[in-house]
Amino acid sequence: MLGVLTTQEAVLAAESFSAITGLVMSSDLIEEATSSDDDEPAGQWESSPWGPRAPAIRGRVRADRVDAWWKNARSRFEPGRRYLQGHLWTPELLIQALEVLPTRRRPPLALELAIRTQGAVNVETTAWTSRQRGQLLLARQLRPGIPVGSFDSFMRL
Structure with a gap:
């Protein structure tokens, strides 16, 4: 790259x-x-x-x-591992990133969260901050159930 x-x-x-x-x-x-x-x-x-x-x-x-x-x-950086902002990817880090990163970086993260929660959490990155925070509260409640593996590991039919 x-x-x-x-x-x-x-x-x-x-x-x-x-x-x-x-x-x-x-x-x-x-x-x-x-x-x-x-x-x-x-x-x-x-x-x-x-x-x-x-x-x-x-x-x-x-x-x-x-x-x-x-x-x-x-x-x-370990090969085969996912990283976000230089840290090993975790559901908690994903949620934190959606709270603090610049707006231009949030849409792909929101999409990842929606995919990993099977649509249960949809953060509207163009909504007011208060609405996004409310949506992220739900993500925090679901955090233990958010898959941490690669997409192909949990999207198999």
Whole structure:
């Protein structure tokens, strides 16, 4: 995936990498955007129905610096395990993430929660915060029953 950081999709790849590993894409990992940079990836993703509407990262990702960080951090991540924000995935972490992460990162997490609870919990990420908190209360009540395995382990017919 780090190879993608040198392409036009670098902004989206960096967002994904950050969501998994917890790497904060700080200013030392991003080159200032030029006027031509602003027109390329950001415009592409804003007009795409599949990409984020407003990526938080503006400019070009310094792939060499991200790669250097990854070489040091990689040992903390076990192959075959799921991670969210650099922590081993748990139902509790998923619920916490839905409470505190930026709105742009919540829809895929809400979808995962809905799938794992077989539709019992549907967090409306565009609803008012008070409504989302109410929906997450139900998730906290169901937390012990939320499957922790991979999707294919609990979706077999």
